[in-house]
Every structure is written in C-alpha cells, then in structure tokens.
Amino acid sequence: MALYDYPVNTLAGEPSSLKDFEGKTLLVVNVASACGLTPQYTGLEELQRKYQDRGFTVLGFPCNQFGEQEPGTAEEIATFCSSTYGVTFPMFEKIEVNGEDRHPIYAELEEVADAEGHSGDIRWNFEKFLIDPSGEVVSRFAPMVAPEDEQLVSAIEQHLPA
Numbered sequence: 558m559a560l561y562d563y564p565v566n567t568l569a570g571e572p573s574s575l576k577d578f579e580g581k582t583l584l585v586v587n588v589a590s591a592c593g594l595t596p597q598y599t600g601l602e603e604l605q606r607k608y609q610d611r612g613f614t615v616l617g618f619p620c621n622q623f624g625e626q627e628p629g630t631a632e633e634i635a636t637f638c639s640s641t642y643g644v645t646f647p648m649f650e651k652i653e654v655n656g657e658d659r660h661p662i663y664a665e666l667e668e669v670a671d672a673e674g675h676s677g678d679i680r681w682n683f684e685k686f687l688i689d690p691s692g693e694v695v696s697r698f699a700p701m702v703a704p705e706d707e708q709l710v711s712a713i714e715q716h717l718p719a
Contacts, residue, residue: 562576580718584613592627616648631650634648672699685704
C-alpha cells in the first residue's frame with residue numbers, strides 16, 4: 558500500500574487520508590506538546606508558511622509514547638498548537654508510532670534510514686520524514702534536527718513539485 562492509501566483521522570476525529578496531499582511534498586512529524594523539542598513547532602510553522610504556496614505541507618501526528626509528553630485531548634492539543642505556536646498545518650489524531658499498535662503509516666516510514674544510518678523505531682518526538690510528490694519517502698531526520706536546519710531546508714527545496 559502507498560502512504561496515501563492508509564486511513565487516518567483528523568485531530569477532530571473525522572475520517573481522512575493522505576490522498577488529499579498527493580502530489581505535494583510532505584514533512585511528516587510525530588509531535589508532542591510537553592517536550593523539550595516542542596518549540597520546533599515554531600520552525601515547522603515557518604516552513605509551512607514559506608513553502609505552502611509551492612506545493613509543500615507539514616503533517617503533524619501527536620504521539621504520547623515518549624515520556625507521556627502528549628497527554629492532552631484532541632481539543633487541548635488543537636488549542637495549544639494554535640494559541641501557543643500559531644500552527645496552521647494539518648494535525649491528525651494522536652497515534653502510536655512504535656510497537657504493536659504502531660500506525661501503518663509509521664510502519665512504512667520507519668524503514669527509511671536517516672543520515673546516521675538509523676532505521677527502525679522512532680527514537681523520540683519530532684522525528685521528521687520527507688515525502689516527495691510521488692509519495693516516496695526520500696529522507697528521515699532525527700528529532701534534534703531543527704526545522705530550520707540547512708540540510709532539511711535544502712531537501713525540502715530539492716523535492717518541491719515542479
């Protein structure tokens with residue numbers, strides 16, 4: 558199955574899929590509201606605003622598997638993201654990214670290695686996956702790689718739709 562084919566729910570609980578984003582460059586990120594890396598929301602929103610008119614979007618997937626740093630309800634997550642960081646990019650329902658109940662999207666994403674050669678389980682909040690307009694996962698970035706990191710920005714620009 559392609560990433561676009563897996564069912565997902567919006568943060569509001571409405572059925573959805575990534576088909577709405579087919580043909581775009583995507584940055585899929587597992588996010589959390591109470592993590593030391595949570596300020597990365599600022600950089601992610603900057604990427605969203607800078608490149609959204611060029612066929613790019615960030616997709617946020619809240620996850621509570623790392624230190625229980627995303628304990629909130631969908632409404633609490635939405636309020637926090639919009640009021641604290643002005644998040645406008647799509648957010649989806651809280652999921653698991655590791656283990657037996659791992660969401661199928663992350664079962665595919667985890668197969669890709671990052672620059673250090675790490676593949677497999679997601680290590681922490683804010684691990685990032687770049688997906689090109691054809692739906693291929695082209696890069697994986699460790700949680701500590703900031704959204705404004707030159708390598709991440711360069712990869713986004715390289716894979717924007719023509």
